[in-house]
Amino acid sequence: MIAGIGVDIVDVPRFGRQLERTPxxxxxxxxxxxxxxxxxxxxxxxxxxxxxxxxxxxxxxMNWQDCSIIKDAAGDPQVHVTGTVAATAALKGITCWHLSLSHDGDMAIAMVVAER
Known part of the structure; x- marks a missing residue:
């Protein structure tokens, strides 16, 4: 059963400038x-x-350090949660994450489905 979905898009050059301004x-x-x-x-x-x-x-x-995106043996992105993010996921009964990442030109996008 789907417990939550999320999507976000990032302008890559703008994000790079933010990282440069605030190391x-x-x-x-x-x-x-x-x-x-x-x-x-x-x-x-x-x-x-x-x-x-x-x-x-x-x-x-939410602590950003408590969420990382890793690659599995096939090179596919996987969600790995610990700490604050894992605790919130557990409270919501989330047992599985589905993640899709894509890039096109100057844009990067991610779509997530949280399942219980």
Missing amino acids: ALHTRLFTEHERDLPLRSLAARFAAKEAIAKALGAPAG
Whole structure:
């Protein structure tokens, strides 16, 4: 059963300028293993984290470090949650995440379905 859905789109050059203006965002938004990825990938991961927050009902106090986008053995993106995000997901009974990422030109988009 679907517990929540979320979608977000990011303008990659604009996101890059925000990261340049506020270097602390890089460590606040991304886990250690995400930080060295190319800007396009960072933008898509940020869109995914925003979509995850929306699927959870935009809970207050969400720690961006408690959500990461990893690749499985086949190279497909997967949602990995810990801490505050995992706790909120557990409260909502979420047991499975479905994630799709896409890039086109200067845009990155993510769509998430949270399932219980």
